Amino acid sequence: MNEDPDTLVQSLGAAARAAARAVSLASGSVKANAVRAVAAALRDDLDSIFEANKADVDAAKGLSDAMVDRLRLDPERVMAMADAAEAIAGLHDPVGQIISSWDRPSGLRFERVRVPLGVIGVIYESRPNVTADAGLLCLMAGNAAILRGGSEAVRSNRAIHKSIVQGLETAGLPGTAIQLVPTQDRAAVGAMLGATEFIDVIIPRGGKALVARVQEEARVPVLAHLDGNCHVYVDRAADLEMAKAIVLNSKMRRTGVCGAMETLLIDRAAVDKAPALIRLLLDEGCEVRGDVAIKGMEMRVEPARPEDWDTEYLEPILAAKLVDGVDDAIAHIERHGSHHTDAIVTDDAKTAARFMAGVDSAIVIHNASTQFADGGEFGFGAEIGIATGRLHARGPVGLEGLTTYKTIVRGSGQTRP
Amino acid sequence: MNEDPDTLVQSLGAAARAAARAVSLASGSVKANAVRAVAAALRDDLDSIFEANKADVDAAKGLSDAMVDRLRLDPERVMAMADAAEAIAGLHDPVGQIISSWDRPSGLRFERVRVPLGVIGVIYESRPNVTADAGLLCLMAGNAAILRGGSEAVRSNRAIHKSIVQGLETAGLPGTAIQLVPTQDRAAVGAMLGATEFIDVIIPRGGKALVARVQEEARVPVLAHLDGNCHVYVDRAADLEMAKAIVLNSKMRRTGVCGAMETLLIDRAAVDKAPALIRLLLDEGCEVRGDVAIKGMEMRVEPARPEDWDTEYLEPILAAKLVDGVDDAIAHIERHGSHHTDAIVTDDAKTAARFMAGVDSAIVIHNASTQFADGGEFGFGAEIGIATGRLHARGPVGLEGLTTYKTIVRGSGQTRP
Numbered sequence: 135m136n137e138d139p140d141t142l143v144q145s146l147g148a149a150a151r152a153a154a155r156a157v158s159l160a161s162g163s164v165k166a167n168a169v170r171a172v173a174a175a176l177r178d179d180l181d182s183i184f185e186a187n188k189a190d191v192d193a194a195k196g197l198s199d200a201m202v203d204r205l206r207l208d209p210e211r212v213m214a215m216a217d218a219a220e221a222i223a224g225l226h227d228p229v230g231q232i233i234s235s236w237d238r239p240s241g242l243r244f245e246r247v248r249v250p251l252g253v254i255g256v257i258y259e260s261r262p263n264v265t266a267d268a269g270l271l272c273l274m275a276g277n278a279a280i281l282r283g284g285s286e287a288v289r290s291n292r293a294i295h296k297s298i299v300q301g302l303e304t305a306g307l308p309g310t311a312i313q314l315v316p317t318q319d320r321a322a323v324g325a326m327l328g329a330t331e332f333i334d335v336i337i338p339r340g341g342k343a344l345v346a347r348v349q350e351e352a353r354v355p356v357l358a359h360l361d362g363n364c365h366v367y368v369d370r371a372a373d374l375e376m377a378k379a380i381v382l383n384s385k386m387r388r389t390g391v392c393g394a395m396e397t398l399l400i401d402r403a404a405v406d407k408a409p410a411l412i413r414l415l416l417d418e419g420c421e422v423r424g425d426v427a428i429k430g431m432e433m434r435v436e437p438a439r440p441e442d443w444d445t446e447y448l449e450p451i452l453a454a455k456l457v458d459g460v461d462d463a464i465a466h467i468e469r470h471g472s473h474h475t476d477a478i479v480t481d482d483a484k485t486a487a488r489f490m491a492g493v494d495s496a497i498v499i500h501n502a503s504t505q506f507a508d509g510g511e512f513g514f515g516a517e518i519g520i521a522t523g524r525l526h527a528r529g530p531v532g533l534e535g536l537t538t539y540k541t542i543v544r545g546s547g548q549t550r551p
Numbered sequence: 552m553n554e555d556p557d558t559l560v561q562s563l564g565a566a567a568r569a570a571a572r573a574v575s576l577a578s579g580s581v582k583a584n585a586v587r588a589v590a591a592a593l594r595d596d597l598d599s600i601f602e603a604n605k606a607d608v609d610a611a612k613g614l615s616d617a618m619v620d621r622l623r624l625d626p627e628r629v630m631a632m633a634d635a636a637e638a639i640a641g642l643h644d645p646v647g648q649i650i651s652s653w654d655r656p657s658g659l660r661f662e663r664v665r666v667p668l669g670v671i672g673v674i675y676e677s678r679p680n681v682t683a684d685a686g687l688l689c690l691m692a693g694n695a696a697i698l699r700g701g702s703e704a705v706r707s708n709r710a711i712h713k714s715i716v717q718g719l720e721t722a723g724l725p726g727t728a729i730q731l732v733p734t735q736d737r738a739a740v741g742a743m744l745g746a747t748e749f750i751d752v753i754i755p756r757g758g759k760a761l762v763a764r765v766q767e768e769a770r771v772p773v774l775a776h777l778d779g780n781c782h783v784y785v786d787r788a789a790d791l792e793m794a795k796a797i798v799l800n801s802k803m804r805r806t807g808v809c810g811a812m813e814t815l816l817i818d819r820a821a822v823d824k825a826p827a828l829i830r831l832l833l834d835e836g837c838e839v840r841g842d843v844a845i846k847g848m849e850m851r852v853e854p855a856r857p858e859d860w861d862t863e864y865l866e867p868i869l870a871a872k873l874v875d876g877v878d879d880a881i882a883h884i885e886r887h888g889s890h891h892t893d894a895i896v897t898d899d900a901k902t903a904a905r906f907m908a909g910v911d912s913a914i915v916i917h918n919a920s921t922q923f924a925d926g927g928e929f930g931f932g933a934e935i936g937i938a939t940g941r942l943h944a945r946g947p948v949g950l951e952g953l954t955t956y957k958t959i960v961r962g963s964g965q966t967r968p
Contacts, residue, residue, distance in 0.1 A: 155885070159908060238930050242919055249911070251941055334941045355772060355942050376964040383966035468572070490959050491576060494666070502659055502962025511967065512958070513655050524668055524751045525772050526943040529958045541929070541946045542907050545919025547793040549800035550928065 139317070143325035146280050146313050147332020150253040153311040154278035158250045160307060162227030169270050172301030173219035176266065179297045180212045186293035187262065194286050197260075205260045205287055215263045215294070218516070222270045225515045228534045229276040243544040248537045250276030252334035255326045256518075257282045257348060259340035262290035268339065269298055269312040271518050275536035278311045280333065282326060284340075285318040327352040337518055337531075342446075357531055359496075359522035361472035362392030363446045364504045367463040367489065369480035370403035374410065376501065377479045381411050383503040384477065386418050390448045392520060393475050393497075393507030397443060398454040399463045400428075405456060415452060425455035443470040460485050464492040471495060473522045475507040496521065496528040556734070556742035563697050563730050564749020567670040570728040571695035575667045577724060579644030586687050589718030590636035593683065596714045597629050603710035604679065611703050614677075622677045622704055632680045632711070635933070639687045642932045645951045646693040660961040665954045667693030669751035672743045673935075674699045674765060676757035679707035685756065686715055686729040688935050692953035695728045697750065699743060701757075702735040744769040754935055754948075759863075774948055776913075776939035778863045778889035779809030781921045784880040784906065786897035787820035791827065793918060794896045798828050800920040801894065803835050807865045809937060810892050810914075810924030814860060815871040816880045817845075822873060832869060842872035860887040877902050881909040888912060890939045892924040913939050913946040 137145075157165070176183070187207040194202055207215075233246040254277050256268045265281055272279035283291040291314055299309035315322050326333060327348060336356045338348040345360050366384050368377045384395035398415075400408045409431045412422055416434045423438040424431075435454075442453040443466070457463045460478070467476050477499035478489040486500045497507050507530070509517020514532030521527050527535035554562075574582070593600070604624040611619055624632075648665040655661065671689045673696055675681040682698055689696035700708040708731055716726035732739050743750060744765060753773045755765040762777050783801050785794045801812035815832075817825045826848045829839055833851045840855040841848075852871075859870040860883070874880045877895070884893050894916035895906040903917045914924050924947070926934020931949025938944050944952035 155911075158911070236930060238928065240923070240928065242923060242928075244929060353770075355940075373964070379964060379966050387967055494572075494575070495957065497958050497960060499960040500962060502960060502965040503967050505967040506657070506659060506960060506962075506965065511655065511657065511659075512661060513653060523772075524955050526955075528955060538941050538943075538945060540912065541914050543914060543916040543919060543923060545917060545923075547790070547796060548919040548923065549796050550804055550920050550922040 139319055139321040139325035142315070142317065142322060143329050144332060146315065147253065147329055149310040150278040150280050150313060151332060153308040154250065154253050156308050157273060157278055157311050158229070158276045160276070162229070164305065164307065165227065165274055165276070166223040168302050168305035168307045169219055169223035169274055171304040172266065172270060172298050173216040173223070175297035175301040175304070176212060176216040176219065176294070179293065180209055183207065183212050183290065183293040183297070184209060186289040190287055190289045197286060201260055201286070205262065205290070207262060207290060211263065215266045218263070218267055219270050222274050222516055225274060225533055227274070228537050233539055240548055241546060242548055245542045245544070246539050247542055248534070249540050251536055251538050253278045253280065253332060254536065255280045255282070255333040255336040255354065257323055257326065257336060257338045257344065259284040259344060260287050262287045262294055264339050265291045265294045265314070266298060267516070268337070268518055271516055271533065272536060273311055275533045277536055280313050280315065280326065282315040282323055288318055324351065327354060330354050339519060355526070357519065357521040357523065357527055357535070359392060359472070359474055359520050361446045362394065362474040363396050363444065363470065363472040364393060364474055364507070365397045365399055365467050365471060365476045366395045366504060367399040367457070367460070367476070367478045368401060368404060368407065368411065369460060369478060369482065369485055370401045371482035371485060372404060372407070372479040373481055374407050377407065378411060378414055380477065380479050380501070380503050382414055382418060384505055385415060385420055385452055386450065387503070387505050389450050391505065393505050394448065395504050396446050396453065397470070398452055399457045399466060400454070401463070402456045402458050408456070412454060419450055421451040423451065423453050427456045428454045446472070460488050464489060467493050467495070474520065475499065475504045477502065477504050556736055556738040559732070559734065559739060560742035560746050561749060563732065564670065564746055566727040567695040567697050567730060568749060570725040571667065571670050573725050574690060574695055574728050575646070575693045577693070579646070581722065581724065582644065582691050582693070583640040585719050585722035585724045586636055586640035586691055588721040589683065589687060589715050590633040590640070592714035592718040592721070593629060593633040593636065593711070596710065597626055600624065600629050600707065600710040600714070601626060603706040607704055607706045614703060618677050618703070622679065622707070624679060624707060628680065632683045635680070635684055636687050639691050639933055642691060642950055644691070645954050650956055657965055658963060659965055662959045662961070663956050664959055665951070666957050668953055668955050670695045670697065670749060671953065672697045672699070672750040672753040672771065674740055674743065674753060674755045674761065676701040676761060677704050679704045679711055681756050682708045682711045682731070683715065684933070685754070685935055688933055688950065689953060690728055692950045694953055697730050697732065697743065699732040699740055705735055741768065744771060747771050756936060772943070774936065774938040774940065774944055774952070776809060776889070776891055776937050779811070779891040780813050780861065780863045780887065780889040781810060781891055781924070782814045782816055782884050782888060782893045783812045783921060784816040784874070784877070784893070784895045785818060785821060785824065785828065786877060786895060786899065786902055787818045788899035788902060789821060789824070789896040790898055791824050794824065795828060795831055797894065797896050797918070797920050799831055799835060801922055802832060802837055802869055803867065804920070804922050806867050808922065810922050811865065812921050813863050813870065814887070815869055816874045816883060817871070818880070819873045819875050825873070829871060836867055838868040840868065840870050844873045845871045863889070877905050881906060884910050884912070891937065892916065892921045894919065894921050913937070
């Protein structure tokens with residue numbers, strides 16, 4: 135295929151636009167049946183998907199072990215992909231839901247009704263399961279999807295996509311409702327990012343370099359987060375045992391997730407609790423980079439440099455400092471945070487309320503771990519990502535975040551004076 | 552002031568960001584008091600605003616009469632601006648409203664809470680009243696605003712802005728919560744459109760050329776509509792008298808508004824009703840451009856050319872054609888419409904439901920005039936514009952459309968397994 139990327143994206147986009155209309159009008163049960171048919175096709179095609187993936191892995195010599203691990207599918211992972219599809223099929227269909235309704239003195243009745251977004255572009259890296267997960271979530275919310283995966287996973291993605299198309303068509307939906315960009319030409323990504331006529335929103339799934347490129351270049355609206363520089367603030371009125379549990383879990387449960395704590399702020403009025411918290415983290419193998427006060431508490435603490443306050447480590451490394459109460463904590467978070475997820479530990483309801491109002495992040499948490507920043511934990515069933523932009527959807531984006539609304543007005547012949 | 556435009560917008564933006572935090576935390580009554588103080592200041596400063604406007608009008612020789620009319624303020628118009636401010640002060644504060652709340656088996660309680668968008672850039676043309684209207688709507692929703700008006704209204708805008716700052720400061724809010732770009736250098740608009748770090752959303756208010764430029768160039772998200780190519784479809788099951796009233800009102804009440812009908816679609820099965828509708832419009836002074844069938848009904852009908860179906864006239868001109876029932880009407884609207892406002896006239900509930908589901912527009916209307924496409928008619932009290940984009944806000948954008956949400960999570964020490 136030697137098309138230029140703009141022409142290619144236009145033709146994918148036009149097909150997606152047409153498919154999106156069909157999917158937008160499909161009932162919840164038709165969509166669920168299609169997603170289940172895809173799950174069945176993935177199971178049937180397990181061998182060919184596994185073979186395709188082996189070829190990708192064989193060709194991937196030179197990639198890091200972490201990348202190869204993200205790329206690799208084994209039969210369990212393929213079955214897990216099918217199970218994830220079944221779970222998506224079981225989600226409540228948001229389309230057609232009446233968000234609000236009201237009457238006016240004119241006698242008109244207004245209904246705000248949820249409708250699909252339209253065509254969603256997903257740009258992702260080496261994990262081939264995203265092909266099924268993201269495509270099917272978009273579909274279940276009534277959208278068409280255009281998927282652009284990483285070049286190292288091209289054989290796996292094509293095999294998975296074949297199962298998807300088969301499942302869609304079995305259920306009577308257009309196979310073009312979930313399309314895979316057929317070229318690995320990087321210019322195709324640029325063409326997607328500019329295709330405002332054909333793509334309604336772009337969702338990047340991958341590392342920071344990918345998200346940064348997409349946010350920098352896209353003319354199509356983007357739902358994403360670049361950084362998860364998350365904070366836990368331990369207030370003077372915190373229960374020490376609760377603080378220890380939340381701090382440890384927020385940092386160490388998984389250090390590589392976007393909801394992991396990266397900076398610990400401790401109220402100067404709770405300075406007596408600080409050494410226990412810092413030692414707990416050090417003992418669990420976490421490097422701590424502290425300000426002068428924290429450093430003075432423990433020999434093992436490294437000195438924090440100014441850039442530490444702005445760093446998302448995604449590793450067992452933590453920045454830590456004392457602050458002068460909740461207002462200073464809020465000021466630090468607003469200055470250095472990424473508006474993703476920030477938590478306070480306190481037994482003082484007034485202080486908590488001040489923090490929840492003052493911290494302008496997608497997710498603010500009182501007395502629980504930052505690692506609850508997850509669509510599953512929110513009860514969304516599945517998420518396509520977490521957004522830290524201010525428009526449309528903030529926080530975990532599930533089916534509902536993949537919809538918009540229209541207003542239906544019902545009259546009995548009203549004209550406007 | 553000889554700053555380069557990027558530096559200027561950065562300094563306005565940094566001040567707006569700081570002011571936005573103060574306004575976001577202000578209570579509804581503090582914001583309402585500030586808006587009322589602005590109304591009082593506008594009344595007190597009536598003479599100086601009127602004088603400044605006279606200087607603008609005197610300098611505006613060479614502009615069209617319509618532009619000068621939009622530019623001109625008389626004492627009544629200044630008082631109307633103050634009255635509009637009072638009305639904004641009376642609107643319900645959306646900030647802090649709990650949109651939804653739910654519990655999870657983890658014991659966590661989730662609340663989705665409305666918060667301000669942040670910093671809103673408003674780019675507008677000759678109407679100086681937008682300075683007060685748009686600035687105060689943004690403020691009432693808890694936002695800071697950066698306003699860039701037309702160069703022909705610069706003296707009027709400065710005088711109005713002076714009253715705004717005075718009112719804000721009287722009420723204890725920062726005067727920088729509503730800033731006016733102090734230069735008429737057109738490059739300042741370009742700098743605003745790219746200022747993703749400082750401006751959260753841009754709202755253009757003005758003619759199509761302005762909106763097109765903003766949509767074309769902006770890297771900051773835009774809430775706007777480019778076209779209002781609105782349709783009325785008269786179905787076979789329409790009541791003729793109702794159809795006549797709705798068609799006439801949709802087109803002729805005001806032809807220059809974005810909710811005015813531009814194309815009339817008549818069901819071929821209702822062809823007997825068509826001549827009465829067409830003659831009514833012709834008799835009221837509307838030019839009708841019809842397809843062959845419509846043209847054959849009346850000598851006064853002009854032949855429609857292909858581009859007529861895509862044209863927003865904003866004048867007493869209408870395109871009209873026969874379609875083969877509701878599905879053909881939907882197909883025409885989806886192909887030629889602008890996803891703004893479209894209406895069906897029918898007494899058949901099933902046909903109406905088909906139309907309401909199938910037409911993918913911000914506003915779809917059953918048995919009422921398209922001219923109800925207006926924030927006031929929706930009960931929003933005031934609107935900053937109508938958006939036809941798919942993300943965030945669709946249709947009239949009132950206070951609620953100028954907000955976003957965050958999720959507050961309340962726990963009792965939960966950690967994630």
